[in-house]
Amino acid sequence: MFVDNIRIFAKAGKGGNGLASFRREKFIPRGGPDGGDGGNGGDVILEVASGCNDLRSFFYDPKLIATSGRDGMHVRKHGRNGKTMVGRVPLGTIIYRSNASSMHEATFLEREGDGIVLEQIADLTTPGERFMLCKGGMGGRGNWHFKTATNRTPSEFEYGTECEEGVFFFELRRIADAGLVGYPNAGKSTLLGAISAASPKVASYPFTTLQPIVGVVEYPNFNRVVVADIPGIIEGASRNRGLGHEFLRHIMRCQVLLFVVDMSGMEHNPIEAIATLRAEISLYSDEMATRRWVIIANKMDDEAAEENLAMLRMRFPKIEIIPISAAEKTGIEGFKTRLQELIVAETAHNIHIAELKSVREAAELAAAEEAAAEEAAAELAAAEEAAAEEAAAELAAAEEAAAEEAAAELADDETQSEQDVVPS
Numbered sequence: 001m002f003v004d005n006i007r008i009f010a011k012a013g014k015g016g017n018g019l020a021s022f023r024r025e026k027f028i029p030r031g032g033p034d035g036g037d038g039g040n041g042g043d044v045i046l047e048v049a050s051g052c053n054d055l056r057s058f059f060y061d062p063k064l065i066a067t068s069g070r071d072g073m074h075v076r077k078h079g080r081n082g083k084t085m086v087g088r089v090p091l092g093t094i095i096y097r098s099n100a101s102s103m104h105e106a107t108f109l110e111r112e113g114d115g116i117v118l119e120q121i122a123d124l125t126t127p128g129e130r131f132m133l134c135k136g137g138m139g140g141r142g143n144w145h146f147k148t149a150t151n152r153t154p155s156e157f158e159y160g161t162e163c164e165e166g167v168f169f170f171e172l173r174r175i176a177d178a179g180l181v182g183y184p185n186a187g188k189s190t191l192l193g194a195i196s197a198a199s200p201k202v203a204s205y206p207f208t209t210l211q212p213i214v215g216v217v218e219y220p221n222f223n224r225v226v227v228a229d230i231p232g233i234i235e236g237a238s239r240n241r242g243l244g245h246e247f248l249r250h251i252m253r254c255q256v257l258l259f260v261v262d263m264s265g266m267e268h269n270p271i272e273a274i275a276t277l278r279a280e281i282s283l284y285s286d287e288m289a290t291r292r293w294v295i296i297a298n299k300m301d302d303e304a305a306e307e308n309l310a311m312l313r314m315r316f317p318k319i320e321i322i323p324i325s326a327a328e329k330t331g332i333e334g335f336k337t338r339l340q341e342l343i344v345a346e347t348a349h350n351i352h353i354a355e356l357k358s359v360r361e362a363a364e365l366a367a368a369e370e371a372a373a374e375e376a377a378a379e380l381a382a383a384e385e386a387a388a389e390e391a392a393a394e395l396a397a398a399e400e401a402a403a404e405e406a407a408a409e410l411a412d413d414e415t416q417s418e419q420d421v422v423p424s
Ligand SMILES: Nc1nc2c(ncn2[C@@H]2O[C@H](COP(=O)(O)OP(=O)(O)OP(=O)(O)O)[C@@H](O)[C@H]2O)c(=O)[nH]1
Pocket: 182, 183, 184, 185, 186, 187, 188, 189, 190, 191, 201, 202, 203, 204, 205, 206, 207, 208, 209, 210, 230, 231, 232, 233, 298, 299, 300, 301, 302, 324, 325, 326, 327, 328
């Protein structure tokens, strides 16, 4: 059994409650508060373990549950901390958090509901790496912490805090530099055996390889190239024919894809085989279809191979074709050297692309910030202008009103003085 994706429920431990209690002892009157603190809940941690090859350890028991902290006790005794739960996962495991709160809800959402929403939270690509999946709750404080000069007998204490929990998806994507893609029986496993110390099963029937295998190609300069061998892909794999195309996930991270074809043409025409394999890759992932690829023309020891190779070269003039015979080990050293060159070149290219991307993103960010600053300045200037205009208008209106008022007062005074004058 090989398990490369699984859904699990994880729950950390809750924090223990603090205790409110008072020291009661003979000859010690008014012993004071002595309620101990609660213990912390255990965390759920994932660890990349070297001996772990797949996710089968979670298959029959898909849960990771840490224990809760114990409550505080009398005589200021601290409750025991919960035990941390460590889940061992293989290198290359990607962790997703789902929107479901229980396994039942996850099943419902997957089958009948609106579908499950997954958020990637980790990609464990370093040997020995640890990742905190769920944090345990904190223990609460006991009542002796709350003793003050004015309150010698506090009854307050704290409850332990809640812990994190959730439904997570683990997906294993093996880490390899190059991936072997090909029809069953093309000789992928034979090739891996010829270039590395791996000893994958080789047989003359299709689907000999049932699970991905990784081999390490060692070079005299101490360089290493990791090559992944996956089960054979056939036409319609995307519609689940053969073993389906789910295994392609294991070569998703590869820098270079090596398309292995049987040049004897006994089972499939090499040109059609390449066209079908390319189509299946595109159906699986657009991004993967843009990956650097080369053709490994295998079984060149067969008599029909040379003719087929000439036709293949005509059909794919721009694609690099490396002729070998994995079984007879001819062309293997040349292939190994070329493989190293390809990986080095592709790594440099990808780093360059990533740098360009980050430079472009930084430039875009700077431009956006500048535009925002300009907009803010323009808005500020407009607001200031509007405020100044308003203030000027108000001043003018006030002056006019004052002038009118003064004129009216003056007119009143004049009338008054006229009236004053008339009776005399
Ligand atoms: N004549 C000849 N036979 C080869 C060569 N390479 C592999 N074979 C044979 O081809 C058959 C299939 O080889 P495998 O390495 O199992 O092929 P595979 O591509 O891994 O097949 P699956 O795992 O089923 O996808 C075996 O009988 C090999 O001995 C070669 O260079 N020349």
